[in-house]
Amino acid sequence: MNDEENVEKLGEELYSRIYKQHKDTAGKLTGMLLELPFAVLVQLLQDEAMLTAAVDKAFKALQEATKPSQIKLIVEDDLSTSSDSLGEQLFELVELYNTGYSQKITGMLLEQQKDVVVSLLSNPSLLEEQVNQALETLKKETVRGLNDSLDVEDPEEFGERLYSAVQKINQDHANDITGMLLEMDHTALHQLLCDNMLEAAVQKALSALGINSTEHK
Known part of the structure; x- marks a missing residue:
């Protein structure tokens, strides 16, 4: 499935969710939210509270005749307040790899840009790649620390x-x-x-x- 088909599928699911509360404006609200990055859209569908907040902001912006593109900035600002939620979800996924370093690896991954962190939640192959890289780094640091102890x-x-x-x-x-x-x-x-x-x-x-x-x- 290509990106266009993925977005279309997300759009259909968004519309279905939004239609329940905003029947008259569901189409416009869905279109406004679809301007967000794909990873953010995935996060919205996984987090009911975030989706509700985003729809409310989009509806308010629509009522005030705000340019649809501005909703992107509004919702992305919300991501900065959802660090705890992202961290918890990311930790649960990292824990599945049973590395013994779940907490440290999660912390390392959370140091990246918010949109990158969000994309890890919906991209298993990218997450696995970054978990392995972080694990390799931690192992090298452990060995380096052992060498330091041996040297002194x-x-x-x-x-x-x-x-x-x-x-x-x-x-x-x-x-x-x-x-x-x-x-x-x-x-x-x-x-x-x-x-x-x-x-x-x-x-x-x-x-x-x-x-x-x-x-x-």
């Missing part, structure tokens, strides 16, 4: 941070795995972290312990 020669601090990182990969056996990794030579462990091979090292440790790597999933 603080065994206790490093052990805690290594345990935290291992726990995100395999929570059930984090103690045993961390203990095994800490027995490694200082230089070898540093190289392992520099090469972003922590996950592979965890799998090897599980094998050495005689544990199936899928048991924790």
